[in-house]
Amino acid sequence: MKTSETLAFECETGNYHTFCPISCVAWLYQKIEDSFFLVVGTKTCGYFLQNALGVTIFAEPRYAMAELEEGDISAKLNDQRELERICLQIKNDRNPCVIFWIGTCTTEIIKMDLEGIAPILEKRLGIPIVVARANGLDYAFTQGEDTVLAAMAHRCPEYKHYAEQESIEHATLVKNSSNSKDISQKKVLTKSNLVLFGSLPSSVASQLNLELKRQSVPVSGWLPSQRYNELPHLGKGVYVCGVNPFLSRTATTLMRRRKCQLVGAPFPIGPDGTRAWIEKICSIFNIKAEGLEERENQIWKKNKDYIQILGGKSVFFMGDNLLEVSIARFLIRCGMTVYEIGIPYMDKRYQSAELSFLQHTCEKMKKPSPRIVEKPDNYSQVQRMHELKPHLAITGMAHANPLEARNIDTKWSVEFTFAQIHGSSNARDVLELVTRPLRRKDGFTSNSRSLSKQTLGN
Amino acid sequence: MKLAYWMYAGPAHIGTLRVASSFRNVHAIMHAPLGDDHFNVMRSMSERERDFTPVTASVVDRHVLARGSRDKVVNNISRKDEEQRPDSIVLTPTCTSSILQEDLQNFVDRASLYSESDVILADVNHYRVNELQASDKTLDQIVRYFLNKAREEGSSNRSLTDMPSANIIGISTSGFHNQHDCRELKRLLGELGISINQIIPEGEFLRNLKDLPRAWFNVVPYREMGLMAATFLEKEYGMPFISKPPIGLLNTANFVARIEKLVNLWASVSLGKEVNYDLYVENQTKFVSQAAWFSKSIDCQNLAGKEAAVSGDATHAASITKILVKEMGIRVSCAGTYCKHDAERFNEQVQGLCDEVIITEDHTEIGNMIARIEPSAIFGTQMERHIGKRIDIPCGVISSPVHIQNFPPGYRPFLGYEGSNQISDLVYNSFNLGMEDHLPDVFGGHDTKGVNTKPLSVDRININWSPKAESELRKIPGFVRGKIRRNTEFFAKQNNISEITVDVMYAAKEKSSF
Numbered sequence: 021m022k023t024s025e026t027l028a029f030e031c032e033t034g035n036y037h038t039f040c041p042i043s044c045v046a047w048l049y050q051k052i053e054d055s056f057f058l059v060v061g062t063k064t065c066g067y068f069l070q071n072a073l074g075v076t077i078f079a080e081p082r083y084a085m086a087e088l089e090e091g092d093i094s095a096k097l098n099d100q101r102e103l104e105r106i107c108l109q110i111k112n113d114r115n116p117c118v119i120f121w122i123g124t125c126t127t128e129i130i131k132m133d134l135e136g137i138a139p140i141l142e143k144r145l146g147i148p149i150v151v152a153r154a155n156g157l158d159y160a161f162t163q164g165e166d167t168v169l170a171a172m173a174h175r176c177p178e179y180k181h182y183a184e185q186e187s188i189e190h191a192t193l194v195k196n197s198s199n200s201k202d203i204s205q206k207k208v209l210t211k212s213n214l215v216l217f218g219s220l221p222s223s224v225a226s227q228l229n230l231e232l233k234r235q236s237v238p239v240s241g242w243l244p245s246q247r248y249n250e251l252p253h254l255g256k257g258v259y260v261c262g263v264n265p266f267l268s269r270t271a272t273t274l275m276r277r278r279k280c281q282l283v284g285a286p287f288p289i290g291p292d293g294t295r296a297w298i299e300k301i302c303s304i305f306n307i308k309a310e311g312l313e314e315r316e317n318q319i320w321k322k323n324k325d326y327i328q329i330l331g332g333k334s335v336f337f338m339g340d341n342l343l344e345v346s347i348a349r350f351l352i353r354c355g356m357t358v359y360e361i362g363i364p365y366m367d368k369r370y371q372s373a374e375l376s377f378l379q380h381t382c383e384k385m386k387k388p389s390p391r392i393v394e395k396p397d398n399y400s401q402v403q404r405m406h407e408l409k410p411h412l413a414i415t416g417m418a419h420a421n422p423l424e425a426r427n428i429d430t431k432w433s434v435e436f437t438f439a440q441i442h443g444s445s446n447a448r449d450v451l452e453l454v455t456r457p458l459r460r461k462d463g464f465t466s467n468s469r470s471l472s473k474q475t476l477g478n
Numbered sequence: 479m480k481l482a483y484w485m486y487a488g489p490a491h492i493g494t495l496r497v498a499s500s501f502r503n504v505h506a507i508m509h510a511p512l513g514d515d516h517f518n519v520m521r522s523m524s525e526r527e528r529d530f531t532p533v534t535a536s537v538v539d540r541h542v543l544a545r546g547s548r549d550k551v552v553n554n555i556s557r558k559d560e561e562q563r564p565d566s567i568v569l570t571p572t573c574t575s576s577i578l579q580e581d582l583q584n585f586v587d588r589a590s591l592y593s594e595s596d597v598i599l600a601d602v603n604h605y606r607v608n609e610l611q612a613s614d615k616t617l618d619q620i621v622r623y624f625l626n627k628a629r630e631e632g633s634s635n636r637s638l639t640d641m642p643s644a645n646i647i648g649i650s651t652s653g654f655h656n657q658h659d660c661r662e663l664k665r666l667l668g669e670l671g672i673s674i675n676q677i678i679p680e681g682e683f684l685r686n687l688k689d690l691p692r693a694w695f696n697v698v699p700y701r702e703m704g705l706m707a708a709t710f711l712e713k714e715y716g717m718p719f720i721s722k723p724p725i726g727l728l729n730t731a732n733f734v735a736r737i738e739k740l741v742n743l744w745a746s747v748s749l750g751k752e753v754n755y756d757l758y759v760e761n762q763t764k765f766v767s768q769a770a771w772f773s774k775s776i777d778c779q780n781l782a783g784k785e786a787a788v789s790g791d792a793t794h795a796a797s798i799t800k801i802l803v804k805e806m807g808i809r810v811s812c813a814g815t816y817c818k819h820d821a822e823r824f825n826e827q828v829q830g831l832c833d834e835v836i837i838t839e840d841h842t843e844i845g846n847m848i849a850r851i852e853p854s855a856i857f858g859t860q861m862e863r864h865i866g867k868r869i870d871i872p873c874g875v876i877s878s879p880v881h882i883q884n885f886p887p888g889y890r891p892f893l894g895y896e897g898s899n900q901i902s903d904l905v906y907n908s909f910n911l912g913m914e915d916h917l918p919d920v921f922g923g924h925d926t927k928g929v930n931t932k933p934l935s936v937d938r939i940n941i942n943w944s945p946k947a948e949s950e951l952r953k954i955p956g957f958v959r960g961k962i963r964r965n966t967e968f969f970a971k972q973n974n975i976s977e978i979t980v981d982v983m984y985a986a987k988e989k990s991s992f
């Protein structure tokens with residue numbers, strides 16, 4: 021692969037801190053309004069969710085634990101009967117349109133056959149049951165969403181095949197009638213069949229819809245949709261494009277199992293990413309994107325105040341949510357130097373467009389290429405940070421306060437997962453997050469640092 | 479399988495980590511999948527900890543699943559040993575290791591051969607104990623380990639200190655107001671002329687544990703952590719201990735009296751005279767603490783006979799119940815705890831103080847209890863605070879599970895004389911706010927919120943309210959509204975009335991005397 025020759029990739033011990041992937045229920049139950057998420061696991065999983073999700077836990081969330089007890093582990097109790105009892109209770113209390121079972125480490129280890137039991141109970145209870153194994157043995161944090169979406173991809177209705185023929189005819193039509201733009205655009209509007217995948221807050225999703233609509237590329241559906249019974253049609257002739265860098269399993273499933281065509285593009289994070297994303301999609305549909313350059317420039321101009329703060333500063337990504345490459349690329353474009361991009365897992369194929377965009381951006385901005393460290397080792401990273409002294413560390417909450425006490429400004433990485441960071445208009449939100457620690461730097465706290473007992477070196 | 483939305487006590491490994499990371503220069507290595515080190519986040523965030531939490535994971539992944547940990551755990555232990563030179567490394571099993579059934583003890587034995595630090599396997603089983611029991615057990619285990627080791631090496635020191643001294647056992651990270659309590663306790667003991675021998679686990683070096691038996695006695699402020707270690711020290715070293723917490727004026731007086739007895743066992747030999755703390759207690763109660771005067775003042779008279787519900791861990795729930803009833807004249811309709819393992823003791827403690835005792839780990843049971851009783855105030859955990867929010871009943875938080883709010887930068891002990899001041903404030907403010915909230919209702923009301931008397935329990939009675947009666951109900955002040963609704967429905971049911979009209983309401987009112 022071209023990018024790997026220039027970008028340096030490394031792999032460390034995997035001793036790093038991140039959230040367990042079951043945390044994806046936190047945003048997915050809110051996204052899919054008629055769903056219920058049942059995490060089949062232990063007290064450990066429950067305690068994690070309860071603490072990680074903070075106050076949402078008090079708001080009668082549409083998720084719960086099926087807490088495994090000793091009898092379940094020793095197989096004294098019958099899994100199917102137990103799950104049926106619990107799902108029946110959920111059905112009576114909440115009446116959801118779909119129940120997701122989230123498999124955990126424990127169900128993996130005791131080999132509980134969730135995939136086998138689900139279809140049986142689905143029939144008996146009359147409720148779709150989707151199984152996703154989002155556990156800490158295999159995945160990190162946001163990859164949880166990936167497993168859920170990949171499981172959902174199987175439930176999407178089949179796209180009607182006859183349309184394919186038309187779209188081929190249509191493509192030739194577009195080619196031959198480049199001067200009669202009006203007609204062709206109208207045609208494209210009805211025929212492009214583009215499905216986007218990745219869970220975004222609905223307002224962000226409609227912003228992206230709008231951006232594409234401006235280029236006359238209508239979005240025919242999203243995975244996931246707002247409601248379970250509005251899942252998009254998938255099949256041969258449908259183009260799919262990801263909006264998040266951690267969705268490689270979903271992408272694979274869509275290509276291999278649902279025969280969709282994947283549009284490999286950088287991700288719509290930052291005005292540069294958004295533009296590249298739109299351009300790539302347009303090129304697939306043989307459309308010449310218009311007005312994108314002005315729009316991008318506008319955004320850069322609008323955010324000059326923030327970008328000025330970032331210029332010449334350095335940043336270190338410890339890595340825990342897989343958004344790292346895209347955000348790093350955006351920050352380099354803002355004039356920052358990125359020392360290291362830690363990342364839990366790197367799918368070079370799914371991220372290839374983003375990686376070459378990163379490379380390209382480094383050249384353009386005359387910045388050194390950052391090293392990309394897969395499965396990082398937090399301890400070694402802290403040692404490296406000690407030497408590099410970055411202006412900013414983007415890190416998990418376990419390290420934020422201790423690093424602050426050692427004079428390294430930090431931004432919690434989790435916030436990027438929950439903030440609205442996609443599309444041009446949300447670029448300011450990203451910048452707002454990144455500059456926040458730098459902006460408060462001049463306060464009186466900066467003189468009273470290094471209050472900790474441990475030193476960074478030992 | 480159990481359908482669960484919320485838990486009061488965490489999994490076992492949290493308890494072990496709380497103890498291990500509280501000692502100084504101890505490192506805990508969890509045998510756990512990626513993502514189970516959330517303890518680090520909790521400690522770093524809620525306590526605003528400045529130092530890296532000394533907890534790492536020896537990650538269990540697919541590879542480990544297929545082939546076993548092999549050398550991974552041993553390597554991780556040796557690596558930590560070299561990198562950070564801890565005095566001890568505590569290998570911590572999780573739910574995952576409980577079912578993998580790898581021979582962790584074997585890893586520990588092997589790692590011990592190469593490591594400078596003492597390597598210990600925490601002896602806790604995920605499926606048998608919860609966070610609190612595990613913390614108790616781990617502390618006991620560590621104390622035993624180092625005392626036995628000292629004994630074998632002949633370095634243990636059993637001679638009593640010249641002046642009276644005490645150990646405080648059970649102050650730890652993530653404990654509810656632990657840091658403030660510890661300071662208050664130190665002050666209290668200091669004023670009695672008792673020096674602190676050691677405080678464990680918080681901030682103590684393991685190599686010092688050999689001197690634990692030098693104290694005259696042990697203080698265990700919370701029943702949840704430290705009882706086992708104190709019992710061990712009593713059995714093996716003859717050290718007496720006090721496990722009734724000095725929470726509230728009465729309890730604090732008891733506590734001091736207990737200390738007096740214990741000090742006087744040796745006082746005539748060491749000090750040449752016996753101590754008497756009566757004057758101290760009187761002085762503190764009358765002049766230093768405001769709580770005694772407060773409960774006599776007119777303010778507190780207004781609270782007399784008000785109803786409250788209490789729930790929390792065994793230590794705090796029992797003590798607060800006693801304070802409410804005996805010191806403030808408040809009626810506790812129900813006292814509860816989630817410490818099932820300490821149920822017997824809890825029952826004993828609150829016997830005769832409340833109408834009802836509830837022992838459960840299920841927050842919906844507590845919610846239903848509160849909705850049924852409709853007390854004027856709740857004293858509970860963060861969960862009860864939210865239950866209270868939903869049904870418009872004020873709540874004072876008196877117990878873990880902890881939340882970032884429970885680590886205030888300001889001084890907020892629950893123990894000792896300053897603690898009773900704090901508790902007075904907390905109790906008074908909870909009720910007072912409640913009253914303030916309801917005053918607008920009493921004066922004609924600006925009740926735009928609609929009636930919020932929905933019980934939390936699912937078993938609603940099948941009775942209709944006529945619109946007239948419904949609006950009549952709305953005129954009743956909020957804090958008694960729920961109760962009137964309930965009584966009326968009860969009356970209607972008893973008399974086979976299916977529709978409640980205004981007449982029925984008044985008939986019900988005549989029958990019962992609210």
Ligand code: SF4
Nearest residue numbers: 040065124125156511
């Ligand atoms: S890592 Fe495994 S055991 Fe831990 S919370 Fe996640 S799924 Fe549960």
